[in-house]
Each structure stands twice: as C-alpha cells, then as structure tokens.
Amino acid sequence: AEEDATYNAYCVTRNTLGTDGSPTHISARTNAAVPDSAPAFLSATKIGVENATIEWEALNPYQLNGVFKRYVVQYGSQLTSKTEITTSNITLLTELTFYSTYYVKVAVESSGGTSPFSSLAMFTTKQEEPRAPTLKLGDLNNKVTVALIENRHNYNFLEFCCHLTRKSVSGILHSNLSRVEVCNSTSPVTLLAEEDATYSGTCVVRNTANTDGYPASLPTPTRTNDAGPSRAPRSFAQSSGTSTSVTLAWLAVDPYQLNGVFRGYNIKCSLRGMIVYTGEQNGTRVTIEGLVHATTYIAQVAAISTGGIGVFTGHLDVTTSQDTAPPPILALGDLNKQVTVMLTAVPGNYTRRDFCCYLERQSVSGTQMNATMMNCSVVSPVVLSPAEEDATYTGYCTVRTTATTQGKDGYRAQLPTIKTNAAAPSASPQSVNVATITTTSFLVSWGEVPLLHRNGPITGYRLAYGPPQLYLNSTTLTAAPQGLLPNRRYTVAVAAIGYQSMLGPASKAQSIRTSETVPAPPTTKVSSTSQEISITIDSGSLNWTVGNYCAEIQASENPGIPQQKCLPTRVITFSGLEEFTSYLVKASVTNMAGHKGSDTTQDIKTKESRPSSPPQKVTVSRTTSSSAQVTWTPPNFIDRNGIIRQFEIVLSSNSPSTKTTRLNVTSSSTTLPTLWSSSNYSVVVA
Numbered sequence: 001a002e003e004d005a006t007y008n009a010y011c012v013t014r015n016t017l018g019t020d021g022s023p024t025h026i027s028a029r030t031n032a033a034v035p036d037s038a039p040a041f042l043s044a045t046k047i048g049v050e051n052a053t054i055e056w057e058a059l060n061p062y063q064l065n066g067v068f069k070r071y072v073v074q075y076g077s078q079l080t081s082k083t084e085i086t087t088s089n090i091t092l093l094t095e096l097t098f099y100s101t102y103y104v105k106v107a108v109e110s111s112g113g114t115s116p117f118s119s120l121a122m123f124t125t126k127q128e129e130p131r132a133p134t135l136k137l138g139d140l141n142n143k144v145t146v147a148l149i150e151n152r153h154n155y156n157f158l159e160f161c162c163h164l165t166r167k168s169v170s171g172i173l174h175s176n177l178s179r180v181e182v183c184n185s186t187s188p189v190t191l192l193a194e195e196d197a198t199y200s201g202t203c204v205v206r207n208t209a210n211t212d213g214y215p216a217s218l219p220t221p222t223r224t225n226d227a228g229p230s231r232a233p234r235s236f237a238q239s240s241g242t243s244t245s246v247t248l249a250w251l252a253v254d255p256y257q258l259n260g261v262f263r264g265y266n267i268k269c270s271l272r273g274m275i276v277y278t279g280e281q282n283g284t285r286v287t288i289e290g291l292v293h294a295t296t297y298i299a300q301v302a303a304i305s306t307g308g309i310g311v312f313t314g315h316l317d318v319t320t321s322q323d324t325a326p327p328p329i330l331a332l333g334d335l336n337k338q339v340t341v342m343l344t345a346v347p348g349n350y351t352r353r354d355f356c357c358y359l360e361r362q363s364v365s366g367t368q369m370n371a372t373m374m375n376c377s378v379v380s381p382v383v384l385s386p387a388e389e390d391a392t393y394t395g396y397c398t399v400r401t402t403a404t405t406q407g408k409d410g411y412r413a414q415l416p417t418i419k420t421n422a423a424a425p426s427a428s429p430q431s432v433n434v435a436t437i438t439t440t441s442f443l444v445s446w447g448e449v450p451l452l453h454r455n456g457p458i459t460g461y462r463l464a465y466g467p468p469q470l471y472l473n474s475t476t477l478t479a480a481p482q483g484l485l486p487n488r489r490y491t492v493a494v495a496a497i498g499y500q501s502m503l504g505p506a507s508k509a510q511s512i513r514t515s516e517t518v519p520a521p522p523t524t525k526v527s528s529t530s531q532e533i534s535i536t537i538d539s540g541s542l543n544w545t546v547g548n549y550c551a552e553i554q555a556s557e558n559p560g561i562p563q564q565k566c567l568p569t570r571v572i573t574f575s576g577l578e579e580f581t582s583y584l585v586k587a588s589v590t591n592m593a594g595h596k597g598s599d600t601t602q603d604i605k606t607k608e609s610r611p612s613s614p615p616q617k618v619t620v621s622r623t624t625s626s627s628a629q630v631t632w633t634p635p636n637f638i639d640r641n642g643i644i645r646q647f648e649i650v651l652s653s654n655s656p657s658t659k660t661t662r663l664n665v666t667s668s669s670t671t672l673p674t675l676w677s678s679s680n681y682s683v684v685v686a
Contacts (some may be wrong), residue, residue, distance in 0.1 A: 003065035003112055004032035007610045009082070032066030032112035035059060039071065039089070039106050039115075051094045052123055056106050058089040059115075066111035069096035074117070075104040098154040099127040099209065127155035130205035130213025138188055140143030140224045142195055142259075145190040146203055148216075155207040162189045164201035166256070167221065195227030195259025195307055218227050224259075229303040229310025231257040233265065233284070236301055238318040243293035243349035246318045249285045253303040260305030269318070280304065293349035294322045294402060322350040325399035325410025326458065335420045337455075338385035339373075345399050352399055353407045357382045357415070359395035376400065376407075389423035389455030390499070403591045422456030425449050425496040429477075430459060432494050432507045439486035439515040439543075445478045449496045449504065456499035465492045473497070486543040487516040518543035519589040519597030526602050530579040530609040530641070537587050544591040556582040556603065566590070579609045579641040608642025611635050615647060615668070615685045625677040631669040632685050650684040 001007060010023040026583065039056040054073060061068070073084040073091055077100050084091055084146045097100065101124045105117040113177040131151040138145030148160045154216065163181035183206070193199060199222045202215035233250040239346070240247045248267070255262070268284050269277040276297065277288045291297065296319045302312040326346040333340030343355045356376040371386045395415045400407035430447035437443075444463055463472040463479040467490075472479050484490065490513070493506040525536040537549045551572040554562035565572050577583070582605070586599040615632040622628045634644055651661040651672060675681065 001030045002062060003030055003032050004067060004110075004365050008016055032110065034113035035108050035110050035115040035359045036063045037115060039108055040118065042118045042121045044102075044104065044108055044121060047123055047126060048096075049098045049126050049128050050096045051092060052096060052119075052125065053090065053092050054104055054106070054649075055090045056118065059108055061401070064108070064110040064112075066113075069109045069111065072107045072109060072114065073104065074106075075102055076101050076338065082418060085524075096125050097494075098125050099156050099207075099387065100125050127207045127209050127211065128153050129211060130155050130157070131158065132214040132216040133203055133205050135203055135216050135218065137219065137222065139190075140193075140222075142193065142224070142227055142230065144191045144193045144199060144201075144218075144222060145188050146191075146218070146579065148203055148205075149187070150205055155209075155211075158206045158208045158210065159183045160187060160203060161206050161212065162191060162201060162203040162218075164191050164199045164218075164222075166194060166238075167198040167200055186476060193224045194256055195224050195230060196305075197256070197259070198223045200290050205460075226307045227259045227305075228308035229253050229258045229260075229305050231303075232311045232313040233301050233303060236313040236316055236468070238299075238316070239285070241318070241321055243321050243323045243611045244291050245287055245289045246297070246299070246314075246320060247285065247287045248299055248301070248318065250301055250313070252284055258303060258305040258307075259310070260307035263304040264311075265301055265305065266304055266309050267301045268312075269297050271295065271297050277621045289319050293320050294351040295320050303611040304390065322401050323348050324404045324408070325350045325352065325401050326413045327413035328355065328397055328399050330397055330413050330415060332416070332418065333381055334383075335387075335418065337389060337420070337423060338383055339393060339418055339420065341384075341397055341415065343380045343397055343399075345383060350399075350401045350403070350410070353383050353402045354378045354400050355380060355397060356400050356407075356409065357384060357397040359384050359387075359393045359415075359418075361388060362392040362394055362417075371573075387420050388452060389420050389426075391420050391459075393418040393420070422499035423504030425454050425456075425458065425498045427453030428505045428507040429494045429496055430507075432492070432510060434492055434510055435514060437515055438482045439517055440491075441480055441482045442484070442490075442514065443478060443480045444492055444494065444510060446494050446507065447477065453504075454496070454498065458496050458498055459501070460497040462495050462497055463492065465490050466493070467491075484514050486514050487545055489513045516591045516593060516595075517541075518595045519544050519546070519591050519599040521600045522549075522587055522589050524585070524587040524602060525602050526585050526604050528577075528604050528606050530607045531577050532573055532575045533577060533583060533585065533604060533606065535574075535585060535587055537572070537589065539568050539589045544589075546592045547592045547594060550588045550590060550596070552586040552599075553577075553583045556584055577606050579606050580643075581606050608681075611640050611642075611644070613639035618683065618685050620672075620681075620683050623671065624671065626675050628672045628675060628681070629669065630672060630683055630685070634668060648652050648686045650686070652682045654680055654682075 008027050010025045012023045014020040042056040044052045044054055069088050070085055076082055103120045103122050105120050107117045108115045134149040136147040138147055146162050161183040165179050182189050182191045201218045204215050205213040231253055233253055236250040237248045238246055264280050264282045266280050269288050296317050298315045299318050300312040303310045308375055326348055329344040331342040333342055341357050345352050354376045359373045361371040377386045378382050394417055396412040398412050399410040428448055432446040434442055434444050460473055460475045465481055472481055491509045491511050493509045495506040496504040497508050523538045523540055527534050535551045539546050548566040548568055549568040549570055552562050552564045553574050563574055583604055584602055585602045587597045588597050590596045613635040618632040620628050620630050646666045649663040
C-alpha cells in the first residue's frame with residue numbers, strides 16, 4: 001500500500017464451493033515514510049555575477065511517501081557552504097562571489113522524513129564587464145604609448161588592450177589603412193606607429209573570461225611626432241656599369257613610410273670603409289662616376305623626409321667592370337728547345353691576371369707537323385717548352401684579365417715567325433742489331449732517329465764498343481769494327497751526330513761475344529799411384545771457352561783399347577790400372593762449339609805395390625843336424641807388382657824355449673843355421 005494513504009476495505013469468508021459469505025467493512029490509513037528518491041534534473045540557470053537560479057524536477061506525490069513539507073538546498077564553493085530552504089522546485093541563490101565555482105545539491109522532506117541528496121551540480125558565476133580605463137598618452141616618437149588606470153569592480157583582471165587605426169600620413173588619407181593592436185598585462189601599452197601620422201583608437205580592460213570591458217577612446221586626433229622614413233628603399237641593385245662607373249636603381253619608398261614630407265634620397269658609396277661618393281637626388285636611379293676598374297664598392301641609399309634621413313639599405317656590393325686588355329709589347333728570348341717571350345703590358349682600365357702565349361708548330365726541318373703549345377705566366381717572360389729544335393712556329397700572345405674566373409683574353413699581339421735553334425738529337429737510333437759475328441769482328445746495323453727527335457740534320461752516327469772503350473764513326477746505318485779479340489764480350493751502343501757535331505743519346509747497350517778459336521794443346525800435370533793416374537789440364541788461353549777437358553791413356557808395353565774421358569772439370573782420374581805399368585797419356589780441350597784442339601802427350605808409370613801372391617814351391621832339406629837348406633821360386637811376374645827387392649823367411653819352433661827367427665835374403669834360397677837337433681820347425685817365406 002502507499003505510505004501515509006487512507007484505504008477502505010472489506011473482508012469475506014469463502015467456502016470450498018467458492019461462495020463468498022457476508023462482507024465485513026473496515027477503513028484504515030498507512031503510516032508515512034521517507035520519499036523514494038532525491039529530486040532529479042538539478043541545474044543552474046540564469047547565472048549572474050553574484051547570483052544564480054537553481055531548478056530541479058518536483059517529485060510526484062506518490063513518490064513522497066507522506067505529506068510534502070519542503071526542499072533542502074545545500075550549496076557552496078571550496079571555501080564556503082550554505083543551506084537554502086524552499087517549498088518550490090526553483091530558488092535564487094544570492095550573495096555569491098563573482099567568477100567562482102559553486103557546487104549544489106537538493107533533497108526533499110516529507111512527513112516521513114528527508115530523501116537522499118541529489119547528485120552535485122556545478123556552475124561558475126560570471127564577471128562584470130570591466131569599466132572603461134582612464135588613459136594618458138606618453139611617448140609618440142615612432143610609437144603611441146598609453147598609460148592606463150584600471151577602474152576595478154567585480155571581475156578578474158587579465159590585460160590591457162589598445163588598438164589604433166591610422167587615418168593619415170602627413171595629411172594624406174590612404175585607402176590601405178593600417179590597424180595596430182597590442183595587449184599587455186601591465187601599464188603602459190606601447191604600439192609601434194608611423195611617424196607624423198594621425199591615429200584614432202580605443203583601449204579596454206580584458207578580464208580573465210577573455211571579455212573586453214567598456215572602451216576608452218584616445219584623444220582625437222592622436223598624432224605621432226615627425227621623424228625620418230622608417231623603411232629603406234626596396235629592390236636596391238646595380239643595374240649596369242663600366243670600368244669607371246656604376247649605375248644604381250631602387251624602388252620609391254611608400255608615402256606612409258616616409259614619416260613626413262618627401263625630400264629625396266641620400267646615396268653613399270665607400271671602399272674599404274672610406275666614403276668615395278655621397279649625394280642626394282629625387283629620382284630612383286643614379287650613376288656614380290670616377291671609380292677604379294675591377295673594384296668592388298659598398299653602396300647604400302636612404303629616403304629623406306621632413307623628419308630627416310631614414311633607414312639606409314643594407315650593404316650592396318657593386319663592382320666596376322674591366323676594359324679588354326690591349327695587345328702587349330713582345331720580344332723574343334731563348335729559342336733553345338723552347339720559345340721564350342718577354343711581354344710588357346700596356347696600361348688601361350683592367351686588372352692583369354697573367355700573360356698567355358699560344359704557338360702552333362708549322363714544320364720541323366721542312367716537314368709539316370701539326371702541334372700546339374700554350375702557357376700562361378703571372379710575370380714576364382712566358383716560356384713555352386718543350387719546343388722542337390730546328391722547328392718553325394707561329395702564334396700570338398695576349399694579356400688575360402681577371403674579368404672572369406678563368407680569365408678573359410685581351411686583344412692579341414701576333415708573334416713573328418719563329419724558328420727554334422737546332423740541337424743535339426733527343427733520341428737514339430732505333431732497332432740496333434748486331435750480326436755476322438766472327439772471331440775478330442762483327443757487323444752492327446740500326447734505324448734512323450725519329451723525325452721529331454732529330455732537332456736538325458743528322459750528319460752521322462757514332463758506334464761505341466768495348467772494353468776497352470773504342471769509337472767508330474759512320475755516315476751510313478751500319479758499322480763493322482775490326483781487329484777484335486776472339487771469345488771476348490763487347491758492349492755496343494749507337495748515338496746520332498747532329499747539328500754542329502752535337503751527339504744525341506746512345507741506344508740501349510747490347511752485349512755480344514766474338515767467336516772462339518780452335519783450342520791449342522793444353523798444358524798438363526800428371527800424377528799417379530799404384531792403380532790410378534790423375535791428369536790436371538790447363539787450357540792456357542782466353543781465345544775460346546772450354547766446353548770439356550778430355551784425356552786418354554793406353555798401356556805402353558801391352559797396348560790394348562785405350563781409356564778415354566771428357567769432363568767439364570780440369571782434373572780427370574783413371575782408376576783400376578796395373579801397378580808398376582807404363583802408360584801413354586794424351587790430353588786435349590774442346591771449346592763450346594765442340595771443336596777439339598791438339599793433344600798433349602806424356603808417359604807415366606804407375607807406382608809399385610806389395611806382391612799380390614806369395615813365393616811358390618817352397619822346399620826345406622836338412623843338410624846337417626843343426627842346419628837346413630830352404631829354396632823357393634818367386635811369385636808370378638804379374639803378381640810381383642814391382643821389382644822383388646828381398647824375401648823374408650820366418651822360422652818358428654813348437655818348443656817354448658825357441659824364439660821365432662826372421663831372416664831377409666835377396667836370393668831364392670838360403671841356409672838356416674844353428675838349429676836344434678831332433679826338433680820340428682815351421683818355415684814361411686814371403
């Protein structure tokens with residue numbers, strides 16, 4: 001049932017058949033309760049500087065749960081809190097602080113109690129429009145300075161703002177009016193302005209809500225002080241020039257920038273800080289005369305008004321040009337392998353960069369050859385090298401100015417036809433070849449010196465050969481030195497002989513060797529042992545180069561097949577020979593060509609050695625009881641290995657008391673004396 005509501009009711013008894021009995025009637029009223037919810041749609045309307053209207057939606061009666069009594073409104077800022085009681089769903093909050101934020105909530109009270117408060121609503125009070133400030137003009141030189149006094153009330157100050165409208169400049173009204181506006185948080189406010197100009201304008205105070213207050217007008221008219229032009233002429237540039245003058249041009253200054261009545265332009269020109277020209281004129285073009293050629297000056301221009309000279313333009317570099325250099329005065333110098341030209345420049349309105357000469361070769365010793373040379377020098381003379389000797393040249397020289405980065409040629413001065421001096425050939429003969437070599441001579445041939453390197457007529461050639469160093473002159477392209485030594489190495493080079501017997505460079509040296517002669521019989525030194533013969537061979541001459549050393553031996557007494565050896569070494573040894581045997585030794589030398597020389601012969605005998613077999617047929621016969629006779633035959637002849645000088649008999653006994661006896665005899669028999677009777681002896685013969 002609804003709270004705090006009156007109800008009429010009746011009650012009946014119903015049987016199981018669904019039939020109601022007689023009703024009993026009753027009247028009752030429910031108890032009151034707290035309203036169901038807080039007021040909704042709370043908002044602030046009609047917000048003012050010190051008040052605001054608060055509205056919300058009234059609750060339906062059935063939501064009150066009792067008899068409505070009133071609304072409770074609580075509001076405040078972060079610093080204050082107040083309560084407002086009202087029976088309407090709209091109320092006016094007063095005595096608020098301007099430009100402050102407030103928070104507000106509302107609850108409803110009925111006979112059953114007070115509902116919860118609504119959600120917070122927020123609003124900010126407004127500010128008053130600032131009142132017009134009090135103004136006072138200050139500095140009027142190139143500006144308008146306004147001091148302001150604030151008439152403060154219910155607002156928060158942000159800044160002062162002034163704006164100007166230029167009405168005229170020097171009494172002339174312009175269609176392109178200029179507006180200037182400046183804001184400043186402190187007084188005074190300074191506005192840049194044209195000199196000698198009339199302005200109108202207003203100033204306001206702006207609050208923190210960015211709302212301008214009531215305006216205060218500047219005195220009418222506000223006129224700035226007369227001054228020089230505030231702008232320099234525009235598009236200031238050099239339009240033309242000569243070697244002694246420059247022409248300058250610019251655009252006129254706008255009248256409103258003159259800050260007074262126009263009186264003309266001031267032009268000045270300086271060089272390294274020194275004024276070389278200053279003048280005044282009304283036009284926008286001027287020619288400055290009497291300057292130095294190829295020189296950079298600094299020029300400036302400024303407008304002049306009744307207020308004085310205005311702002312000068314920035315520094316403008318202006319440069320005079322140069323005249324084309326006249327032909328220089330020429331004189332020839334050294335013509336040996338070069339062309340030397342002395343030059344003298346003719347004065348004029350130019351700056352010399354250098355002297356330049358150009359040559360074209362016409363002929364060399366009468367033969368047409370196309371070639372050019374060019375050289376430049378800051379100072380005289382100009383040397384063109386290398387030039388061909390005995391050659392004809394034509395050309396010209398000029399003075400080059402600094403008018404361009406690479407230099408600009410002046411007028412040409414033609415050189416006379418030039419012929420360089422003849423000189424020694426500068427190259428050697430070509431293709432030098434050595435052939436037809438004999439033991440005492442050879443033939444050398446060569447090609448001519450290249451035409452460009454003859455440097456004049458070739459009168460002959462010189463052949464150098466050695467050692468020892470010898471020379472042979474020839475007027476042809478061949479030469480054949482005679483009387484040379486065989487098997488000798490010679491170095492050969494050829495040089496050309498030119499003008500006035502001047503000798504050119506020699507060709508690359510070539511090394512050759514004369515042919516060898518047939519070797520002569522060598523000298524030998526022969527030595528032997530019992531079974532070896534060694535032969536040391538000396539060729540004994542420089543007229544050939546030894547190819548091999550050769551030796552041959554053959555037994556003298558029983559000749560057989562001879563033994564031969566050819567070796568590159570000087571010592572040749574034959575081994576395994578018969579002892580004490582005579583041999584015939586032959587020695588010779590072959591040269592590198594394989595030619596064999598004559599033999600050198602010599603007899604030699606191998607040395608003796610011990611016999612290679614013992615004596616034969618040894619017999620012992622007893623002659624007496626104390627002596628015995630021993631005989632034998634010598635070894636075979638071939639085993640004797642020399643002459644038998646003596647025999648050795650070794651006599652020994654088995655008796656310990658008997659010593660071994662050694663006897664030396666020269667015959668093939670001997671008697672052994674002083675023997676013991678009835679004793680056994682052993683006899684050995686060697």
